[in-house]
Amino acid sequence: MAMEDFKAAIYEGRVTDAASNVIGKPLQYFSEVPLNIAVVGEPGSGKSSFVNAMLGLRAGDPGAAETGIQTTTVDVKAFPHPHLLNVIFWDLPGKGAASFGEDVFAKINLNRFDFFIIVGAQRFRTIHADLVNEIQGMSKKFYFVRSNTDLDLEASKRQRPSDYNEERILLRIKDDCHEGLRREGATNPQVFLVSSYETKRFDFPLLWERLKNDLLGLRRKAFLLNLPSISLPVLNNKKTAMKKQILIRAFWLWIFAAIPIPGLSYFPARKVHSWCYHNFGLGDLSLRDLAQLVGKTAATLKAVMKPLSFISVFLWGFAELVRAVVIIGDYTYFQHFPLYGYLLSGGISLLSTYVMLNKFVSNATDNTQRVLTEALMCEAKKSI
Structure with a gap:
């Protein structure tokens, strides 16, 4: 009914009434608004494995994203969450991934997505900076996820076993991500260190709770940003x-x-x-x-x-x-x-x-x- 009131107000030239009709709604009003979450990053960063972890699936399970040692995602693929209503994770090709000599990521219209999770497997890089700038240019929000944290710790332990300190290494990795994001103008950047195979370790539980807490706000934001296309x-x-x-x-x-x-x-x-x-x-x-x-x-x-x-x-x-x-x-x-x-x-x-x-x-x-x-x-x- 509110949507019909919005359209009627637009048609009658009452733009303030149209806007106030949706702006004044409580957050719970947006609880069923579809939310499209794009998982982006460089090729081979573990995006598909991360999507599976967010869905509670393992590689090979029915409905799971395809994973492998080589880059496997060359198309945009949708994965509805089994428990979060109208929340869809989109597994995107890696930025810079090539198919038949073309950058497949460059052809994707990122504006169709409501929220972004940038997945990086290495230090903060130019690819991540480009994604941050593009997302912020659309006035949309993102989380930054540092994947393969378990592998980073294992590598550090092998290289310098006598000087190994897990807490210090994790802090250094997170500080590197924060520093890179702030250089690109990100305010209050949300950084999570995760392992897609050990979802009870590191920041994965924190990431999950943060997403659930932000969900209504993200749905409201998506709804408001989509209203101009509804009014057209x-x-x-x-x-x-x-x-x-x-x-x-x-x-x-x-x-x-x-x-x-x-x-x-x-x-x-x-x-x-x-x-x-x-x-x-x-x-x-x-x-x-x-x-x-x-x-x-x-x-x-x-x-x-x-x-x-x-x-x-x-x-x-x-x-x-x-x-x-x-x-x-x-x-x-x-x-x-x-x-x-x-x-x-x-x-x-x-x-x-x-x-x-x-x-x-x-x-x-x-x-x-x-x-x-x-x-x-x-x-x-x-x-x-």
Whole structure:
């Protein structure tokens, strides 16, 4: 029901009501929202084994991810969690993994996922930094998991048995991860040292508890970030409906074509432009209320809006100039009332005005989507 109210408010130009309808919901409201968790990292870092560990499965079990010594994941594969409702782990190819000479990871649209777990088997590397920057660029969250911790400890013990100190080694590994993440601008980075084969050791239990505690916040964030895509077809329907009204308004503006002064129709056209923006909920008062709701300023929301393109304005102005020249030229050449000039300039004005008003509607539609995306993104950042 709340989703229908959201769509209705968007269609009616009540963007603040639409946003408040979902922002004010308690966390429990989002308990069944699907959550898509992408497991990413370099090739061979143990992503598939980690996915199996999170699912409570071993390699070879029905429904388990395929694992092996060599890189085995070359496609995006979904693994619904058997106990967490609507939580899907996605096993992604390693960043830099090649298939038929192509980087298969580069073709994946990461924005389709709601949350990320970066798995690294070595020291913090450039690949990890690139992933962190890409994820943060989408305003999404992640955990950093250092896999194969048991193997790291065994290697350290073999190399320097007399100086072996498990606690100190684990702290050094975690500090390296924290340092790398902070260099990339990650605030309060969540780092977990795990072994996918010994899930009761190290940070695996802590990781599991943290995920369960963050789950509702992550679901809420995913829901809010997906709302703009839900609003898009609603806005497009509204645009179609409004364009049917535009022809009538274009006829009203047509009467100004009778006066051969370039740009005279600018002022009534400007009123139509304001009508479009208010109809979509982009008036100053509406933007102020929306900004207050999400804890931002109206200027922040206005900053994402884009004006009409220069080419559109130029062509409209050029058409206005042409129609004036047609009338004046008709009168000067024939020395009588410029009947034909009025008819021709009227046709030019009607066509150019109709095209321009349609661009007003399209521009308002696009800006509503941008404002809504910015407002919901601001709110989504508060989720966890």
